[in-house]
Amino acid sequence: MNSFTYTRAEAVEAAVREKSASGKVKFIAGGTNLLDLMKENVERPTRLIDINRLPLTKIEAAPDGGLRLGALATNADTAWNAEVEKRYPLLSQAILAGASPQLRNMATNGGNLFQRTRCYYFYDLATPCNKREPGSGCSAIGGYNRILGILGTSESCIATHPSDMCVALAALAATVRVTGKNGERVVKFEDFHRLPGDTPQFDNTLQPDEIVTAIDLPAEDFSRHFSYLKLRDRTSYAFALISVAAALQLEGNTIKEGRLALGGVAHKPWRDTTAEALLKGQPATEETFRRVAAKVVEGAKGYGHNTFKIELAKRAIMRALKQATEGMPVADAFQNSNP
Known part of the structure; x- marks a missing residue:
């Protein structure tokens, strides 16, 4: 693991400001994926910004009658939330199908959106990988690719997104609330993640200075x-x-x-x-x-x-x-x- 500096953000605006600083800066909350990547030297941030003190843990009614999931609410708290279980049981089931109880107790809703692929070659620094090193090639296409993609792939990458929670959020037509230097915006869930194309190193459409603050679930009833x-x-x-x-x-x-x-x-x-x-x-x-x-x-x-x-x-x-x-x-x- 490489050396890095560590700071804590006390407000969303401060977190955005710090993220805009030079260098390879990463937010950290639960760290259930990021720390693994850092240990393997796949991710090498020069600075970590701890966002656990931001006021983003609430699960509450949204203005349109839906439900707003705070980005820092844990997966466990979300899955067992009474309103989620009652109104969005599909999401609860998907979360509980993923990881382990220990990881769900640490992992956050916002962090879940940023999970990176579990492609063997992405984690293996000895092999070419366009996601890890753009332009180096895709070892998976001609290699052992049993767990990898069959839809929306490209000549550059056949990696898959690993999240269970995100599959349910896609089916429920959720929206993602993000804040950056230019203020707040709302992203349709279907537009949040990217297909690989010829730039598979980019997993999502978030801007470098932006932070996810909440996930909104619409009021539609798919509870039965x-x-x-x-x-x-x-x-x-x-x-x-x-x-x-x-x-x-x-x-x-x-x-x-x-x-x-x-x-x-x-x-x-x-x-x-x-x-x-x-x-x-x-x-x-x-x-x-x-x-x-x-x-x-x-x-x-x-x-x-x-x-x-x-x-x-x-x-x-x-x-x-x-x-x-x-x-x-x-x-x-x-x-x-x-x-």
Whole structure:
């Protein structure tokens, strides 16, 4: 680990000011991902700004009738919050499917948005990686890529975003509140994370001086028919091969509104609004779900070891939608295939 200076910010404005200073500056709260990256010398900040004293821990009603999640509220506090459990159980289930109780007690909502990929080559300093060293190449494309992306990939990068929480936030159409030198702005969740393109070193659209202050959940009701399905190699403390957040509003057996987002498949939580449109007004049947699943993976591309994910994604989508229809919010499933 390299040497760095450490300061504490007492106010959001001060944090923004300090972040704008020269050098490689990083905010730190729970540190559950950043410290690992620093130990591996993947991240080498020259300055850490501790933001744990900022007043961003509340979970409270939003002005539009939704719910506002403070950026520094922990994942555990969010998952077990009474309003989250009652009104946004999909989010609660997704959070509880991730990491371990100890990590959820430390990890913050804002920090969850900034998790970096778990691609083997990103962590291995002895191998080329465009995310770590732009222009060096992507070792994963021709290497062992079983856990990596099949949607929205590029010739520069096939890394995946690892968060469970973010998959649910994408399906719920959350928004992210950020503050920078030019004041506050609101970012649609679908616009917060980036696809790799030819600049995979950038994970999101945040400006260098900005800080996330809150995540807003809209007032829409998806509290009855939802499911978070996570397929992984072991049932505890493992990242998703495929995860699906599904949420439906039903009138009888007809789908009034449907939401769908995937994890483990792309550089960002993958929400396909074109596929979602195929749900609206349709019967909640296997045939409808099959059409939607086929649409989601229409442009998918496998890279050898991970090609099995295309079929796995289709089956996971159908299963998650069926579970959502039946009101069976199963949050986990054991996936022991090793193609």
